[in-house]
Structure formats: C-alpha cells, structure tokens
Amino acid sequence: MMDSTCAHSSSSAKVMENGEQPHVLAVDDSLADRKLIEKLLKNSSCKVTTAENGPRALEVLGLGDGQHNNLEGRISKVNLIITDYCMPGMTGYELLKKVKQESSIMKEVPVVVVSSENVPTRINKCLEEGAQMFMLKPLKQSDVKKLRCQLMNRRS
Amino acid sequence: MEVGQMQSRLADYTKSLFMEGILDAQFLQLQQLQDESNPDFVVEVVSLFFDDSEKLLNDIARALDQQCVDFKKIDAHVHQLKGSSSSVGAQRVKNACVAFRNFCEEQNAEESRRCLQQVKQEYYLVKNKLETLFTLEQQIVAAGGSVPMIELSF
Numbered sequence: 001m002m003d004s005t006c007a008h009s010s011s012s013a014k015v016m017e018n019g020e021q022p023h024v025l026a027v028d029d030s031l032a033d034r035k036l037i038e039k040l041l042k043n044s045s046c047k048v049t050t051a052e053n054g055p056r057a058l059e060v061l062g063l064g065d066g067q068h069n070n071l072e073g074r075i076s077k078v079n080l081i082i083t084d085y086c087m088p089g090m091t092g093y094e095l096l097k098k099v100k101q102e103s104s105i106m107k108e109v110p111v112v113v114v115s116s117e118n119v120p121t122r123i124n125k126c127l128e129e130g131a132q133m134f135m136l137k138p139l140k141q142s143d144v145k146k147l148r149c150q151l152m153n154r155r156s
Numbered sequence: 157m158e159v160g161q162m163q164s165r166l167a168d169y170t171k172s173l174f175m176e177g178i179l180d181a182q183f184l185q186l187q188q189l190q191d192e193s194n195p196d197f198v199v200e201v202v203s204l205f206f207d208d209s210e211k212l213l214n215d216i217a218r219a220l221d222q223q224c225v226d227f228k229k230i231d232a233h234v235h236q237l238k239g240s241s242s243s244v245g246a247q248r249v250k251n252a253c254v255a256f257r258n259f260c261e262e263q264n265a266e267e268s269r270r271c272l273q274q275v276k277q278e279y280y281l282v283k284n285k286l287e288t289l290f291t292l293e294q295q296i297v298a299a300g301g302s303v304p305m306i307e308l309s310f
Contacts, residue, residue, distance in 0.1 A: 030208065032240050032243055032244065033240070033243050035201050035204060039189045088232075137239065137242065137243065138242055138243045141185065
C-alpha cells in the first residue's frame with residue numbers, strides 16, 4: 001500500500017537505515033533517457049547503475065546466463081529496478097517476469113515499469129506480474145522523490 | 157551588448173519557444189536538473205537527442221524507400237523518436253510522431269512519407285532553435301554573466 005503521508009525532506013541526503021544510499025538499476029535502451037533518469041535519481045541521493053537492455057540488467061543483478069547466483073559474492077545490492085517497458089529484444093515486462101520468477105531473494109527487489117504510453121492492459125499486466133508501480137514517461141523530479149519515499153517506507 | 161540585455165534577450169527567446177509550442181514543460185525539467193556538478197547537462201542530453209533523431213530519421217526514410225515497406229519497423233522507429241523528443245520537451249516533434257504512428261498502423265505509405273517530411277521539418281526547427289538558445293547562453297557566460305532560470309507559469 002502506498003503511504004501517502006511520507007515526509008519530504010528539503011535538506012540533504014535521506015539515507016537508508018544502514019547508512020547506505022539506495023542502489024537503483026535503471027534500464028532503458030535510449031541513451032538520453034538513461035542520462036535523464038540517472039540525474040533524477042542522483043538528485044534524490046541514490047546510487048545509480050544503468051543498463052541498456054534486459055540481458056545486461058540481468059548481468060548486473062547476477063542473474064545473467066551462465067552466472068552463478070552467488071548472493072554473498074555480490075558487491076553491490078540493488079534496492080530498486082526501474083525499467084522502460086518498450087525495449088528491443090527483452091521487454092521491460094519480460095525483465096520484470098524474470099526477476100519475479102526468481103527463487104532467490106532477488107524476487108523481492110521492487111521493479112518499477114515506466115512507459116511513454118498509457119495502455120491500461122499493459123499497466124495491469126505489469127502490476128499482475130508483481131511490478132511495484134507503473135509510471136508514465138517522461139519522469140519528473142517529483143515522480144522520483146515519491147518513488148524514493150515509497151522505497152524508504154518499505155524498508156523501515 | 158551588455159550582460160543584462162543579453163539575459164533579457166535569452167529570456168524572451170526562451171519564452172517564445174514555449175509560446176509557439178516548440179518546447180514544453182519537460183524542457184524546464186531538464187534545465188532544473190542542471191547544476192554545478194552537471195553544468196552542461198541540458199546540452200549533453202539534447203545532443204544525445206539530436207544524434208538519436210538523425211539516425212532514426214535516416215532509418216525511417218530508408219525503410220519507406222524499400223519495395224516492400226516494413227511498417228512495423230517504421231512504427232518502432234517513430235515510437236523511439238516520439239519517446240526521445242518527449243524526454244527533452246520537443247513538443248511539436250512528439251506530436252508529429254503521434255500523427256505518423258496512426259498512418260503506420262493504416263500501412264499508408266504515401267501518408268507516411270508526408271508525415272516523415274512533417275517530422276523532419278519540426279525536428280530541424282527545434283534543432284535550430286535550441287542551437288540558437290545554447291549560443292545565446294554561451295555568449296552570456298563568455299561575458300561573465302550567469303544564465304538565469306526561466307520562471308514560467310503554465
């Protein structure tokens with residue numbers, strides 16, 4: 001459930017409980033959009049890794065083909081995945097499914113799907129598959145702030 | 157021309173782009189993201205948009221020239237162009253793409269070619285305007301001034 005009373009701090013970095021900044025994996029085939037989302041996230045005190053497609057994103061998560069899913073060995077835990085829906089090859093929806101079908105703790109990582117198109121069947125499909133949220137592009141700073149707040153509330 | 161005059165000229169020029177619908181609020185978002193840690197953010201993102209667009213426009217033109225037009229492929233390209241123009245606030249380009257996609261769906265080659273011309277026109281217009289805007293900004297900075305944040309009420 002979304003907590004609509006989350007606090008908006010105007011001061012500097014609101015950090016995670018354990019002292020770390022949330023690590024967000026942003027997936028989008030457009031270089032301009034990756035640059036944009038990265039800045040929006042950094043402005044909200046997030047650590048950011050970007051990936052240009054689904055397979056690359058899975059590699060970052062340690063779920064790629066041929067990768068040993070060694071949770072202890074993973075250096076940087078991803079706290080949130082934001083993925084574009086429309087991508088050539090593996091779509092954002094397919095990436096979402098792969099994450100949610102994991103038997104490991106990786107399936108708990110919240111996945112937000114973004115799209116420039118407001119298609120109700122698409123939105124429902126993603127939510128049914130376990131997406132945390134579906135958001136419309138282009139994202140604004142206020143969208144990212146809201147998202148980060150949600151993430152904080154989820155963890156505490 | 158002294159800095160104050162240059163700043164007014166830039167403000168008026170920027171406002172006109174919004175009034176004419178060439179840019180929308182998303183462009184303001186980009187400007188707001190620019191800061192000391194990323195002083196060239198807007199130029200960088202817009203440059204990526206230019207590179208992307210030119211490639212897409214060429215791909216679309218090539219696809220429309222084929223004996224057997226692949227409308228699905230063209231639609232995918234137009235969708236991408238719509239997305240990136242939307243991300244930088246190039247409103248008229250975005251709108252032209254929306255119209256284009258309708259004809260792709262109808263598999264209408266002639267109308268699609270007309271749409272491509274329309275999209276190209278809007279693209280070169282926004283490119284030209286933004287390059288002028290960036291030049292005006294550079295002139296202010298070169299003269300020792302700072303680029304003021306535009307206040308616009310929508």
